[in-house]
Amino acid sequence: MLYLSDTGCVCSRDETIIGTDMALLPIAKVGNPILRHMAAKVDPRDIRTKELQKFIDDMFETMLDEPGIGLAAPQVSRSIQLVVMGCEGDFPNTVLINPKIVFYGPKQVENWEGCLSVDGLRGKVTRPSVVRVQALDRDGKDLDLEADGLFAVCIQHEMDHLIGKLFVDRMTDMSTLTQLDEFSRYWQKEETPVI
Numbered sequence: 001m002l003y004l005s006d007t008g009c010v011c012s013r014d015e016t017i018i019g020t021d022m023a024l025l026p027i028a029k030v031g032n033p034i035l036r037h038m039a040a041k042v043d044p045r046d047i048r049t050k051e052l053q054k055f056i057d058d059m060f061e062t063m064l065d066e067p068g069i070g071l072a073a074p075q076v077s078r079s080i081q082l083v084v085m086g087c088e089g090d091f092p093n094t095v096l097i098n099p100k101i102v103f104y105g106p107k108q109v110e111n112w113e114g115c116l117s118v119d120g121l122r123g124k125v126t127r128p129s130v131v132r133v134q135a136l137d138r139d140g141k142d143l144d145l146e147a148d149g150l151f152a153v154c155i156q157h158e159m160d161h162l163i164g165k166l167f168v169d170r171m172t173d174m175s176t177l178t179q180l181d182e183f184s185r186y187w188q189k190e191e192t193p194v195i
Helices: 050-065 149-162 180-187
Strands: 070-072 082-087 091-104 108-115 118-128 130-136 142-148
Touching: 050 070, 050 082, 070 149, 082 149, 091 142, 091 149, 108 149, 108 180, 118 149, 118 180, 130 149, 142 149
Parallel strands: none
Antiparallel strands: 070 082, 082 091, 091 130, 108 118, 130 142
16 A cells, blocks of 8 residues: 555545445554465456445545555455555545556656554655556456556555555665654655655
């Protein structure tokens, strides 16, 4: 999950969430083996079930409560290929089921990333600035979208959770790994975007 507080984004509760009986889900923390496993594909026949639709709603509610701009199912202890994300003003509420990145743009960008599964830490991660992803949406329909900027970074960060990776695994300079208090004191003034 990417943190919300540093991005200035707000996920709209009305845009995607359709249920009314939502629950907050506990976040799996680094050290929990579920965060290091490949997530299983979702059977397309299960997408429209009441159980999976409620789970999607609960994921959005949990993401908003933290607050964050993205959340992957393994982060709430369910090892399936499902990601939710949204950042009002930057990108819409989005559900990606069984996602696959089919194109990475040539330009790389460096951002500060954090994750609720890795409490209290930030680090610089370099990723492609543009991606094209194919997936199923929450209705089980084919989705093919190109994303750039914050949306592209969020997609890559959340999809990493589906293959057992955390943002710290993508860091090339571990000297930028910092606790939040130290980040605010020494690093936040940099021009590099924070996710």
